[in-house]
Amino acid sequence: MKRWLTALVLGLCIISPSSVAQSDDALRLTGSGATFPFPLYAAWFKTFGQKHRGVTVDYQGKGSGAGIQDLINRTVDFAASDAAMTDEQMAKVPGGVQLLPMTAGEIVIGYNLPGNPKALKLPREVYASIFLGKTTKWSDAKLKAANPGVNLPDLDITVVRRADSSGTTFVFTNHLAAVSEEWAKGPGVGTTVNWPKSDKFVASPKNDGVTATVKQTPGAIGYIEYAFAKFAKVEMALLQNKAGQYVAPGGEGGPAALASVQMPPNLRAWVPDPEAPKAYPIATYTWMLFYKSNKDPKKAAALREMVDYCLTEGQKLSVQMGYIPLPDNVVGVVRKAAATIQ
């Protein structure tokens, strides 16, 4: 018994000074928030940590809303959000918040049809109507007219949506509301909305859940973040943009969509319905949120360094991970704005 106690005490004596020393020279930055850019952020922070000895970045993909909550409660050093942050939320942080768009992504409409027809074309009014529960069959006349030569079966359309509250849903409904007045007046815009009640509307948790359900259900259609659809090899539809062109996701369409909007001074820009003829219709920036006044100047310096890394080296990773790199002019604006992190 006594021997145990001495061992324990000795052990504690050995452990405690070393752990103190460790936390002294290593700087740890913690962040939380959006899951949509999580794969990219995880890759960024890993390589950043390898290049900057002594700085580790821990990022937790909890969801945009949770990230904003954490930032307000001051439990993290930075947060990330697909829905940026409202003025009301920003007012809750004394000292102010700096929003920085870090990358951008596309949301695709994935489908599963017998015979795997590739590159299905979806006219604007048709996909809005499908998600409103008005168009219920794949053999719909307008769909057939847009896709001559494609054998569209007489199959029920099963709509797969997100079951959890999500930034992806926010961006998608924001776009649908811009396309269809009926959508704007009906379900509206939000991280969760009141979807039409139908036997053919099912919901799955997270991007992976929707992807899996679409893949498993013949006749299914669902909205997914591009990277998830790409890696799960889900068929992605060509969407008709405002200019009337059918554009495929993952190509030139994303950057074209971003180029069509001007960055406002608060860096909170939405692209609900881009007008450029080559633009892919559903694209969005995603933001990191920083305190303008940090308590520890060392941390502030590390955060600025991290932003700089993400804007330069990091952007090169974006394309291969399925995200859209920031346009050059936006990178300049963001880098200037990052100086306010003090």
Place this chain on the structure above:
Amino acid sequence: MRFSAHLERSRAMLRATDRRPAADSPTVSGPPSNWDYTVDRVFRGLARTATWLVLLLLVAILWEIGSKATVGMAHHGLGVLVSTTWDVGRQQFGVLPHIWGTLYSSLLALAIGGFFGITMAIFLTQDFLPPRIAQVFRTIVELLAAIPSVVYGLWGLFVLVPAMRPVADWMFARLGWIPFFGTTLSGPGLAPASLVLAIMILPTVAAVSQDALRLVPYRVKEAAYGMGATRWEAILKVMLPAASTGIFGALVLGFGRALGETMALAMLIGNSNQITLSLFAPANTLAALLALNFPEAGPREVEVLMYAALVLLAITLVVNLLGEVIMTRSARRLAAR
């Protein structure tokens, strides 16, 4: 000189007594030493604190949920319990479809899981198998309880749903006029969710039913045989009625587990806020609603989610209490026999 020798001796004696720690004393004849008393007291104190901490934890959880839920109750009243709309953007909340889905899926699971669980219990306790093989089967059934919920969910999504689709389509085509088969299966839905739930509650039902059947004294069965009953007559007319209260308790426990199951259901039920009788239609449950909406909920939504949590807690508590009461009564009745 003499004095120092005395001192020396008394020191040696002291050392001797000191060196005999009472805790590992080989003799039992001596009175408990102070050390014994201390150990005893510390242990008793620890045990008591642990017990109170558990109770305190329960009270704290109830208080936390209750106090937050009352805010939601004050804002939305009882309307939440009967409304069917869940629209965060317009601040309209209703959990009737979730209550319906929770009870419907759990009852279905209970019907399926209960039937198979009890059958299994009979098979494993009534000498159909050599004892050693019965033990193997028992272990396998109990292993079902160790599979994580999310694995059940994935299995349901990737194996069960595709396997069920042709059956469901056939039933819809032939029996579509019956409201239970009124829709086609669109991937996730009540039927696959209930089936998976049935498998999940099977170990609980089987294990508790086995205990109940084993509690019936052997002479009861012998008496039945003695009166010329066949094996099946003995099982169905003597053993089952004798163990009935215990088996009923097993069913209630299984039902309680089904009500609270979350992850597998969130993945399989389709999370659609509608009330329908059709087995192939998507539905929703309270537990899935809570799990999926908490992470991103705003302050107003959290109040209502807490309210929903309280409703779920109330349903589970009532069911579990019922099971507990029935079980103790059955044990007492059998002991008296």
